[in-house]
Every structure is written in structure tokens, then in C-alpha cells.
Amino acid sequence: MQSGAMLVHIPVGSPARPGMAALEQLAMDGRLTVRVEDAAAIMGIKPQRLREQAHTPEGRDNLGFPVSVAGRSILIPKLPFLRFWGYDGEVV
Numbered sequence: 001m002q003s004g005a006m007l008v009h010i011p012v013g014s015p016a017r018p019g020m021a022a023l024e025q026l027a028m029d030g031r032l033t034v035r036v037e038d039a040a041a042i043m044g045i046k047p048q049r050l051r052e053q054a055h056t057p058e059g060r061d062n063l064g065f066p067v068s069v070a071g072r073s074i075l076i077p078k079l080p081f082l083r084f085w086g087y088d089g090e091v092v
Contacts, residue, residue, distance in 0.1 A: 023087040026078065030092055034076040042085065050074075 022042055026034060036054075040047040053059030054067045054074045065084040068075040079091055 020087070023082055023085055024089065027082055027087060027089060027091045032078055034078050034081050036074050036076070039076050039081060 026038060026042070036050055037047045040050045043050065051074060053063065054069055060067050060069075065081045066077055068077075082091060
């Protein structure tokens with residue numbers, strides 16, 4: 001992580017609630033994972049900041065939802081991401 005970059009810390013169990021419409025759209029997109037750009041938009045941060053945080057063990061721990069990193073690829077499983085944000089509707 002770059003010097004001076006801040007970690008995003010979202011307390012587990014008390015997420016700020018993004019718009020339900022965004023979560024519903026994500027739930028119905030048919031993919032198993034969430035794109036970094038989509039996750040960052042829901043979180044209210046820039047995608048690059050999420051990428052930087054995902055590349056460190058401490059950063060992944062502070063996110064509150066699982067993130068897998070393989071080289072430059074970042075995978076965010078959709079169902080745990082949606083559940084973290086309080087979405088309990090149907091997921092396709």
C-alpha cells in the first residue's frame with residue numbers, strides 16, 4: 001500500500017446502508033462475483049482504493065466481507081457482499 005493511504009474500516013455488523021436499488025440490481029445480475037467498480041460505488045469509495053486495500057491482509061480483514069486476491073485479480077463473492085450490506089432478498 002502506498003504511504004499515506006488510509007484503510008477503509010467498516011465495522012462488522014453495523015454497515016452504513018447503501019441504496020436498496022443498487023443492491024437489488026447487483027443481486028439480479030447473474031454473476032457470482034462483484035466487480036471492484038460496483039463494490040466501490042456501493043461503498044462510496046474509489047475503485048483504486050478498494051484494490052489497494054484488498055492487496056494487504058490487514059486491509060482485507062477491515063473490509064468486513066470476503067475478498068480473494070490472485071495476482072492482480074480481485075474476486076468479491078456476491079452473496080457475502082450483499083449479506084454484509086443487509087440485503088436479504090433473492091440472489092440470482
